[in-house]
Amino acid sequence: MNSLQLKKVLTLxxxxxxxxxxxxxxxxxxxxxxxxxxxxxxxxxxxxxTGGILCFLAAACFSELNGLLPTANGxxxxxxxxxxxxxxxxxxxxxxxxxxxxxxxAESYVLTRVLGEVFPAVPPYMWVVLLLLLVTxxxxxxxxxxxxxxDVITYGLLASLMVISLLALHKVSFQxxxxxxxxxxxxxxxxxxxxxxxxxxxxxxxxxxxxxTKVKQISKGxxxxxxxxxxxxxxxTVAMTVAVPKDVLVASAAPHMVFxxxxxxxxxxxxxxxxxxxxxxTTFNAGMLSVSRFMYASAREHxxxxxxxxxxxxxxxxxxxxxxxxxxxxxxxxxxxxxxxxLVLLKLAAAMESIVYVLAxxxxxxxxxxxxxxxxPYKIKGGxxxxxxxxxxxxxxxxxxxxxxxxxxxxxxxxxxxxxIYVNTAVPYLKKKYEARKPAGRRRPSRTTGESGMEEN
Amino acid sequence: MATHLEITESLKVFQDNxxxxxRLKIMNxxxxxxxxxxxxxxxxxxxFIVQDxxxxxxxxxxxxxxxxxxxxxxxxxxxxxxxxxxTEPYNNGTLRIIGQEDDIIRLDFISLMxxxx
Numbered sequence: 001m002n003s004l005q006l007k008k009v010l011t012l013x014x015x016x017x018x019x020x021x022x023x024x025x026x027x028x029x030x031x032x033x034x035x036x037x038x039x040x041x042x043x044x045x046x047x048x049x050t051g052g053i054l055c056f057l058a059a060a061c062f063s064e065l066n067g068l069l070p071t072a073n074g075x076x077x078x079x080x081x082x083x084x085x086x087x088x089x090x091x092x093x094x095x096x097x098x099x100x101x102x103x104x105x106a107e108s109y110v111l112t113r114v115l116g117e118v119f120p121a122v123p124p125y126m127w128v129v130l131l132l133l134l135v136t137x138x139x140x141x142x143x144x145x146x147x148x149x150x151d152v153i154t155y156g157l158l159a160s161l162m163v164i165s166l167l168a169l170h171k172v173s174f175q176x177x178x179x180x181x182x183x184x185x186x187x188x189x190x191x192x193x194x195x196x197x198x199x200x201x202x203x204x205x206x207x208x209x210x211x212x213t214k215v216k217q218i219s220k221g222x223x224x225x226x227x228x229x230x231x232x233x234x235x236x237t238v239a240m241t242v243a244v245p246k247d248v249l250v251a252s253a254a255p256h257m258v259f260x261x262x263x264x265x266x267x268x269x270x271x272x273x274x275x276x277x278x279x280x281x282t283t284f285n286a287g288m289l290s291v292s293r294f295m296y297a298s299a300r301e302h303x304x305x306x307x308x309x310x311x312x313x314x315x316x317x318x319x320x321x322x323x324x325x326x327x328x329x330x331x332x333x334x335x336x337x338x339x340x341x342x343l344v345l346l347k348l349a350a351a352m353e354s355i356v357y358v359l360a361x362x363x364x365x366x367x368x369x370x371x372x373x374x375x376x377p378y379k380i381k382g383g384x385x386x387x388x389x390x391x392x393x394x395x396x397x398x399x400x401x402x403x404x405x406x407x408x409x410x411x412x413x414x415x416x417x418x419x420x421i422y423v424n425t426a427v428p429y430l431k432k433k434y435e436a437r438k439p440a441g442r443r444r445p446s447r448t449t450g451e452s453g454m455e456e457n
Numbered sequence: 458m459a460t461h462l463e464i465t466e467s468l469k470v471f472q473d474n475x476x477x478x479x480r481l482k483i484m485n486x487x488x489x490x491x492x493x494x495x496x497x498x499x500x501x502x503x504x505f506i507v508q509d510x511x512x513x514x515x516x517x518x519x520x521x522x523x524x525x526x527x528x529x530x531x532x533x534x535x536x537x538x539x540x541x542x543x544t545e546p547y548n549n550g551t552l553r554i555i556g557q558e559d560d561i562i563r564l565d566f567i568s569l570m571x572x573x574x
Contacts, residue, residue: 069550072558077550142559210555293558300544300565311566313484316559444467444538 010211014151015221019205020229021154023198025283026114026276027106029256031197031346032237033249038191040183042176042241045234047188051195052230054397055202057390058357059226060380061364062203063219067377068367070209073297075356081370082363086423089303094419095356096291098412100325101332102349103287107280108132108333109342113254114276118269128333135284136326139292142315153278160275161232165239168263172242190404193397196357197350198233201283202226203360204290215377253342288325295321302434303427347401347408354398361390459530461501467537468494468503468514474539474571475512481570486510490560493522496530524556524564539572 010018035051036044065078075095080088111131112124168174202225209218240249240259249255260272296318299308312319336342364380364387380386402409459467475481485507492505495518502518526533532551535541543565546552554561 070553071547071550072561073548073550076548080548081550207558210553210561211557293562296562297544297548300542300569301548309569311562311569313480316484316563316566318562442538442540443470444463444534444540 010208010217012217012221012224014148015205015208015212015217016224016228017151017154018208019202019222019225020158021150021282022201022204022286023225023229024154024157024279025103025107026110026256026280027103027342027346028198028233028279029236029240030106030110030253030342031194031350032233033240033246033252033255034343034346035191035195035198036237036241036246037250038187038194040187042238043183044191044237044241047191047195048198048234048237049230050188050192051198052226052233054192054393055196055199055226055357056223057386057393058360059203059219059222060386061357061360061390062206063216063222063378064364064376064380065360065367066206066209066218067215067379068371068374070215072207072210072293074204074206075360076294076297078363078367079359082366083359089427090416090419090423091356091359092294093298093422094416095352096294097415097419098348098352100287100291100328102345102352103283104132104329105332105336106342106345106349107283108329109336109340110253111276111280112337113252114257114273117254117257118273125334125337128337129330131280131284132326132329132333135281135288136322138285139288139322140312140315140317140319142317150282153282157275157278158228158232160271161236164260164263164268164271165232165235168239168243168259169235171263174239174242189397189400193354193400194347194350196354196394196397197346199226199229200349200353201286202229204286207290219378284329288322288329292318292321292325295324302430305430306434341407344405344407344411347405348411351398351401351408351412354394354401357394358391358398361387361394365391458498459496459534461496461499461530463534464494464496464501464530464537465503465514465516467534468505471537471539471571472505472512472514475567478571481567482510484510485563485567488563490523491519491521492524492526492556492564493518494533495525495527496533497527498529501530501533522556524554524560526552526554526564528552536568539568542572543568 032044032048035047039047069077069081071077076088076092079091108128108131112127115122115127116124202222205222205225206218209215212218240255244259244262249258252258256276257269257272260268264271295304295308298304299306299321308321308324309318310320311317336345365384368384402412486509488507489509490507492507494503494505495501504515504517504519504522506513506515528536528546528551532541532546536543536546536552543552547554554564
């Protein structure tokens with residue numbers, strides 16, 4: 001409808017940049033090296049491209065859900081309509097918790113290792129405090145990394161990774177050795193399962209559905225972003241593993257620094273520090289922005305304590321949620337710096353992401369039954385084949401990740417239990433408390449029908 | 458189902474409450490926005506304009522709005538009368554708001570300031 005055309009709309013270029021930018025993080029380089037560790041020789045590209053192709057299945061499901069229910073609420077609404085409110089709430093809270101713990105924990109650990117190499121005199125925790133403070137202030141002031149700025153960061157990062165990879169491949173006169181022999185099936189499955197982590201967050205672009213003119217742009221943007229990321233990660237990982245022995249990379253918490261230094265020396269390391277900082281700041285910012293908005297919306301629907309719905313009078317941002325996240329992030333980062341268990345977080349996030357993809361597949365199947373006549377600007381072709389495939393593929397991948405890491409399994413089970421108890425005890429209490437406070441009478445005048453004078457409602 | 462008149466009345470109540478709130482007027486003095494309100498089940502289009510901190514209402518839709526609020530007539534009337542928060546219908550998909558996320562939050566916050574939780 002032309003008259004309802006919005007004044008400000010996002011372009012496809014920015015949708016692609018946002019989707020890819022949410023995914024690009026410093027910790028993905030560590031995950032890429034872990035993926036390479038599961039397969040033989042320089043065949044990591046097989047696992048990464050397979051992971052990327054599998055994510056296309058999930059992207060197709062998210063595209064259909066987003067077209068059917070275009071909302072900034074994402075999975076909260078999709079799962080509520082497809083299953084029920086309790087399932088939706090439990091999964092949403094669990095997902096947001098794991099995202100903030102996983103992303104902040106792993107990302108801050110890897111970043112401190114990167115910065116620690118360049119500035120060894122500065123205590124690692126100081127970097128975390130400074131970066132989180134920066135992101136917190138940006139969020140409180142409502143400064144968003146968006147539009148052209150997001151485009152510059154994302155495309156700059158992708159181009160940098162490709163250039164440094166091609167330089168490395170050229171330097172070692174690269175030739176693929178046994179490119180199609182990744183080794184045993186179990187190694188490949190584990191590599192693909194962890195490879196999913198490389199794409200964590202691509203679907204977080206769906207909340208932009210309310211800022212584009214055509215919902216299909218979101219689907220197209222997600223697909224293009226996945227394609228770009230798959231190729232970039234595959235080339236970058238192969239370049240890392242041919243330039244530096246795999247065992248050296250796997251043993252390092254900042255393998256991309258080892259790689260950059262090996263290829264270009266000091267300037268290479270400086271370049272990689274810049275890449276890491278840009279990737280981490282955008283990731284922290286995206287995490288804090290999404291989770292604080294989720295907390296605000298949850299508090300407004302009386303699922304979290306009302307204090308989290310407090311908004312800054314000056315900047316119109318949910319400052320209590322943002323400040324609470326700042327302290328949670330500081331705690332998580334501190335614990336990970338002390339325990340060095342950052343790899344558990346990567347696996348936890350990969351498993352959770354796979355579970356969300358499974359649920360997205362199931363949601364498409366359920367909503368085809370529950371809302372058969374609702375308009376779907378994007379409908380997956382081939383009936384239920386792709387949603388079923390999404391479920392069938394990602395369920396074993398989630399299990400594979402959890403099977404190989406007992407701590408990830410224990411952490412996920414414990415977090416799920418806590419969320420379930422919260423949704424079944426605290427949420428009803430908060431809702432009851434709100435009902436008691438609500439004004440008894442309605443403000444809207446009762447309607448009367450003209451002649452009879454009878455009330456209609 | 459609410460009537461177009463009821464939706465317009467609810468918007469007037471919202472406008473009066475907004476314009477009598479000095480704090481809101483100061484806070485939104487630089488937030489100039491055009492918001493179109495559209496009902497899905499009846500023919501009803503209204504435009505809610507925030508200009509220099511003051512709100513005015515016009516019947517019909519202005520071109521190129523910053524935000525478009527779309528819902529069924531009952532939800533729209535209840536929401537602008539402050540009988541329900543925008544979050545409930547928004548979260549269950551009954552209410553759609555097309556526009557930038559920051560503007561959506563501000564609109565929700567204005568409703569919070571006028572009607573409370």
